[in-house]
Amino acid sequence: MPEKTQKIKVQGVCLDHGLEDPDPKIPYELKPIASYTTKPGVAELCHLLGSGELNQRSAQAAAWHLNNGMSWEELANKRIKHLIGPDTPYFSRQELQVAYKAAEYAKEVEKARKKQQESSSYTSLSEGN
Numbered sequence: 001m002p003e004k005t006q007k008i009k010v011q012g013v014c015l016d017h018g019l020e021d022p023d024p025k026i027p028y029e030l031k032p033i034a035s036y037t038t039k040p041g042v043a044e045l046c047h048l049l050g051s052g053e054l055n056q057r058s059a060q061a062a063a064w065h066l067n068n069g070m071s072w073e074e075l076a077n078k079r080i081k082h083l084i085g086p087d088t089p090y091f092s093r094q095e096l097q098v099a100y101k102a103a104e105y106a107k108e109v110e111k112a113r114k115k116q117q118e119s120s121s122y123t124s125l126s127e128g129n
């Protein structure tokens with residue numbers, strides 16, 4: 001059966017601060033998050049975004065914090081420059097508050113999941129003896 005190409009809309013975040021904005025004219029390939037990054041909390045954060053539990057703007061701030069090590073202060077100071085009028089904050093205070101909570105939650109969930117996997121792995125190894 002020949003491969004089919006489909007267009008789908010996907011909520012996403014940029015995992016590397018400083019890259020150019022995505023271009024809808026360029027075809028993208030979806031890949032497992034673990035093939036791109038293994039930094040704590042990033043996969044869970046993407047799950048929260050994909051499941052609709054987290055808004056895209058807050059997810060973006062949290063992603064740059066978790067994957068690129070940007071401080072909350074750096075994120076709060078990030079600005080959008082306008083041709084006419086003053087610069088405006090890239091993220092609102094509320095978006096950053098939600099991002100902070102989401103990042104902490106995502107790290108805790110991944111830590112608990114890893115601990116559970118290690119525990120079940122240890123149990124299955126010890127049962128084999």
